[in-house]
Amino acid sequence: MNHIKCLSIFRNSGITLGYLFLILALNGCANRTSNKKVKPNIVIIYADDLGYGDVSCYGATELQTPNIDKLADEGIRFTQGYSTSATCTPSRYGMLTGQYPWKNTRAQVLPGDAPLLIEPGSVTLPSMLKEAGYTTGIVGKWHLGLGKGNVNWNEEVKPGPREVGFDYDFIMAATNDRVPTVFLESGHVVGLDKTDPIEVSYRKNFEGQPTVDENPELLRMKSSQGHNNSIVNGIGRIGFMKGGESAKWIDENMADTFLVRAQKFVELNNDKPFFLYYALNQPHVPRVPHPRFAGKSGLGPRGDVILEADWCIGEFMKTLEKNGLAENTIVIFSSDNGPVGDDGYYDDAEVLMGDHKPAGPLRSGKYSLYDGGTRVPFILRWKGRVKPGVSDAMVCQMDFLASFASLLGIQTKTNDSENILPALLGESKMGRDDLVVQGMKATAYRNGDWSLILPHNGPKMVPWGVKNETGFTADVQLYNLASDLGQKVNVAEQEPELVEQLSNKYNAITQNLEVKPVQSLKDF
Incomplete structure (x- = not known):
């Protein structure tokens, strides 16, 4: 007109x-007003011990993960996406704080009664986003410590997630295989009967409480190493626990429990910007899928719980769609570290794996300095904003803090987290220039196409029975990942000048960091 x-x-x-x-x-x-830039919601879906080769969009043929594949089809699939570490606690610490975990001597795999690892009031990813007007929440695995030590699990437990930037938290107290085997919501144990108080010890058992060694007849899953203390739900755990019977989780229902809370968080906050850290429990041990998924993969419980995780992701994405949030939500999917077969229980993971290669073309897996320990599935989807495709840019979870601060126009000081927003959004082929990754305390160096591992004294294989290489050798190791993705050919002797050059860069970052590599599970 x-x-x-x-x-x-x-x-x-x-x-x-x-x-x-x-x-x-x-x-x-x-x-x-309607054209004004709206803050996107941000969701990080974080798998536990999922390898580079465990999903079909990264090459798995024996296992199909259609919902993760859909994220990749609608977003960017990174071929060089890294966690900071080859174990869970350090990786989660690095992602949430934007700091290298090897700079904090406490940032190792924590017992279930460890005090809070992150300093309350410090700058974290959730606290930065909260300051920017986001409602922040975590649902799922925490494993970053709670309280100040000697926690009374029968009262409010703090400090915890709310003291480091989360408005809402529904978490397991530590991790699947450790006591206390309970959920906490807003700092309180869910379903606790205070006439049956919880007691926890990582030193000695409580009188009269069954253990794996003394009561093997109560087990439905046998422990292979390290998980021989209290028995919960027919499964041996690390640590001793007494009481709290009404609050103890049922492993088979854990995935559904977390999914429902994650969906509820979205539904309650669909009219304002939110950040959700949805930390899955799969495929960490003990692997106990819901009956809907038991036996479905043909690869044993480990394959079954990966199918379960994929289903949870699909159901969660349906919730975003239902609430009209698909085009205003950044969804990131990744894993805390590489894969592992037998990690404490005889669940036939090694036997039933068949031709499936959890690390894909990469060498080793969880605990390792080789790329299989820290190069993980890494997908970013922002429907309508990010063009789908594949990126070879080197990106790291530690960089979410600086990158999202840049996205929102926030000034924040970071030492280790780098602004790689253009790479994350597919606007640049360049990500990080270099990265220091952590295995069992020891570290390795990625720079361009090169992987440098300096000599470390320690066992070549994970010493408590895990069939993964540590990366420890008495010799310098140098690999060209552009031509040798599986790190099979050590070219250190042929490239002495490059070794010296990279060593100097590595030492400039680590300041000649000296650490004692892990020799046994107790060293954590």
Whole structure:
């Protein structure tokens, strides 16, 4: 409709010209408001011990993960996406704080009664986003410590997630295989009967409480190493626990429990920007899938719980769609570290794996300095904003803090987290130039196409029976990952000048960090 005809209509309707201009002005303001940049919701879906080769969009053929594949089809699949560490606690610490975990001597795999690892009040990913007006939540695995030590599990437990930036938390107290085997919501044990108080010890058992060694007849899953203390739900755990019977989780229901809380968080906050850290429990041990998934993969319990995780992701994405949030939500899917077969229980993971290669073309897996320990599935989907594709840029979970601060125009000081937002959004082929990754305390160096592992004294294989290489050798190791993704050919002797150059860069970052590599599970 042209302007002259429009004015004629308004005159004939008795509306004054001045009133018309007012209407046009208000309409212009409304349009400018509707076009104003809206803060995107941010969701990080974090798997536990999922390898580079465990999902079909990264090459798995024996296992199909259609919902993760859909994220990849609609987003960017990174071929060089890294966690900071080859174990869970350090990786989670690095992602949430934006700091290298090897700089904090406490950032190792924590017992279930460890005090909070992150300093309350420090700058974290959730605290930064909260300051920017986001409602922040965590659902799932925490494993970053709680309280100040000697926690009374029968009262409010703090400090915890809320003291480091989360508005809402529904978490397991530590991790699947450690006591206390309970959930906490807003700092309180869920379903606790205070007439049956919880007691926890990582030193000695409580009188009269069954253990794996003394009561093997109570087990439905045998422990292979390290998980020989209290028995919960027919499964041996690390650590001793007494009481809290009504609050103890049922392993088979854990995935559904977390999914429902994650969906509820979205539904309650669908009218305002939110950040959700949805930390899955799969495929960490003990692997106990819901009966809906038991036996479905053909690869044993480990394959079954990966199918379960994929289903949970699909159901969660349906919730975003249902709430009209698909195009205003950044969804990131990744894993805390590489894969592992037998990690404490005889669940036939090694035997039933068949031709499936959890690390894909990479060498080793969880605990390792080789790329299989820290190069993980890494997908970012922002429907309507990020063009789908594949990126070879080197990106790290530690960089979420600086990158999202840049996205939101927030000034924040970070030492280790780098702003790689253009790479994350697919606008640049360049990500990080280099990265220091952590195995069992010891570290390795990624720079461009090169992987440098300096000599470390320690066992070549994970010493408590895990069939993964540590990366420890008495010799310098140098691999060209562009031509040798599986790190099979050590070219250190042929490239002495490059070894020296990279060693100097590595030492400049680590300041000649000296650490004692882990020799046994107790060293953690």
